[in-house]
Amino acid sequence: MRTGVRIALDWGAARIGVAACDAAGTLAYPIGTVKATTDRAATLRAVVELIAEREPFEVVVGLPRSLSGGEGPAAVAIRERAIELARSIAPIPVRLIDERLSTVSAARRLGESGRSAKKQRSVIDAAAATTILEHALASERATDQPPGEVVSAGTELS
Structure with missing residues (x-):
């Protein structure tokens, strides 16, 4: 298991x-949310600033696949943002991680803890x-391999 934030x-x-x-990769915790605006460059800058504050050795981005594992328009959009992010934070690697049902799981966990999911969208997004x-860390522990798919900063945007 690799160590580092x-x-x-x-x-x-x-x-x-x-x-x-x-840094040990044992405890994942929510930090918060960044508002995604129509100004993609400003949104990207806000994300890059937040990442710089934490000095991670790696960033993982959830890839919204369909339940069958396919990729629709949402996944294409995330791939584009991940490429933009990889270019902005190089040499820190960016990895895409399958995020199927992560929001559903987070909302369920909040509900089980007595919190209203509908009233706390930003809390759900951070969760x-x-x-x-947590999925990425568990995958690495189980396989002793870095999880997901590395995003190349040199990839052409579609």
């Missing part, structure tokens, strides 16, 4: 949930990022 992003249309883990990071 990781950041996870649940990149949505309205908000970007953000989570981090400790979803935490779920994505």
Whole structure:
């Protein structure tokens, strides 16, 4: 298991949930959200600033696949944002992690703890990022391999 702080992003249309883990990679926790605006460059700058504050060795971004594992328009949009992010934070690697049902799981966990999911969208987004990071950490522990798919900063945007 590699050691060092990781950041996870649940990149949505309205908000970007953000989570981090400790340097040992044992505990993932929510940090908060970044407002996703129509100004993509400003949104990207806000995410990059937040990442710089935490000094991670890696960033994982949730990739919204369909239940069958396919990729639709949402996944294409996230891939584009992940490429933009990789270019902005190089040489820190960016990895795409399958995020199927992470938001559903986060909302369920909040509900089980007595919190109203409908009234706390930003909390759900940060919790979803935490779920994505927990999945990435568990995958690495189980396989002894870095999780997901590395995003190349040199990839052409479509």
